[in-house]
Amino acid sequence: MLVNAYGAHAGDQPLEPLQITRRAPGAHDVQIDIAFCGICHSDLHQVRAEWHGTQFPCVPGHEIVGRVAAVGAHVHGFRPGDVVGIGCIVDSCKHCADCEDGLENYCDGMIGTYNFPTPDAPGWTLGGYSQQIVVHERYVLRIRHPEEQLAAVAPLLCAGITTYSPLRHWKVGPGKKVGVVGIGGLGHMGIKLAHALGAHVVAFTTSDSKREAARQLGADDVVVSRNAEEMAAHAKSFDLILNTVAAPHDLDAFLVLLKRDGGMTLVGAPATPHTSPNVFNLIMKRRTLAGSMIGGIAETQEMLDFCAEHGIVADIELVRADQINESYERMLKGDVKYRFVIDNATLAG
Incomplete structure (x- = not known):
């Protein structure tokens, strides 16, 4: 299905509205309507091709909070309406020592939320600067913070x-x-x-x-x-x-x-x-x-639960999709306390 997104077609071009294709949910997949996505400094490096291997179009974003829209036939841990998160990982080999230890972040076959190989079109993962995402249930995280904190929860998924x-x-x-x-x-x-x-x-x-x-x-x-x-x-x-x-x-x-x-x-x-x-x-x-590099799925869930228990969220500034390029420039100047988060509802136009 086609969904609205924000991304870049080259490293020297600004991000702009575009449409991307998301797969239909498979038996173990969770389809998520994205409400908020944090802007991470690594997004800027990747989309501007400052790190090796950026593939275009590049749709960044790995600090995702949203609601479950649909689940596959074999998914039992999530149901439509659940508030969930997606962090930096959307797949891994699932059988190496790192994966078996719950440290998928160190798996040699880890697939990041954007700019990593995938069978889905266009051949690499596209991230959370979009209306929707489909992810295997293993990599979906439960959010227990109150509704009014959800935008500020997004940066927890990476920072x-x-x-x-x-x-x-x-x-x-x-x-x-x-x-x-x-x-x-x-x-x-x-x-x-x-x-x-x-x-x-x-x-x-x-x-x-x-x-x-x-x-x-x-x-x-x-x-x-x-x-x-x-x-x-x-x-x-x-x-x-x-x-x-x-x-x-x-x-x-x-x-x-x-x-x-x-x-x-x-x-x-x-x-x-x-x-x-x-x-x-x-x-x-x-x-x-x-x-140290991010964390595994189990530890990320532990972190989210700890933060919900202690009332911890990021200090954020909520921005519209059409403010992403401006936010990048401000981020380079250190003009943010302390994270930008996109209101993904503004992707609809």
Whole structure:
């Protein structure tokens, strides 16, 4: 069936209205009418062909919230009218060790919500900047937030799980001191989640003007990373530092803040590599430098349930479909607190 969408026909062209084809639901499929879709920084990189392998037309969007419109004959966990979400994953091999462990995000056969190979037309997945999507039931998530929060739930499907997964993996909770580097789309979720998990949270920013905003998000302390004295005051004290910055910067400045056996995990994806850290900053205190990528389906559902229980959503600005290109430009300037979300009802014209 044909549905309205917003996408680009080339990396140097703006996004514009277009129509795409969605398959009819198969036996294990869920058809979803999309209400809201978050705008992720990776959408911009992909649609502008700044990352290798973009196929056009490209319809981005992997932070999807909507309602079930129809289900396949063998679907038993969902029914029409249910409020559901789709994140970054719409398929995987289902049988490798990663999939069996519920870590589909690390499956070599993972299929992302857009720009990944699929038998459906046009041969690659098309994302949530559209009126509707059809997904295998395994990758559909249940949303338990109240109706008035649904738009602000959308960024949890990427920004939320990207920060929640490492916090859970490194067992963040009461008695732990956690640093969050960067107060943006990812960082603001990292602060909220680490605070809700019971950790002592320190936010790192390059801007003194963000101190109060970080505290309102749940930070117990705020450090301006350009201030050497403020940084030195936290030397060798962190259990975990969650680094959300998507630009190359000095990793050693944060590694030295880790206590013995502390770790820093990177979740921001810069366009060019970081310079290598000084290995002595790792080996002298048995510190670790790691990375983390989104989360599996089970963990994403756990995150959504945790956020519903604690009343956690993203801080958003709701935009119309015809404001997507403007939102991209504002996002590049950091002119958003902290995520844009599309009202997909505006795709109808």
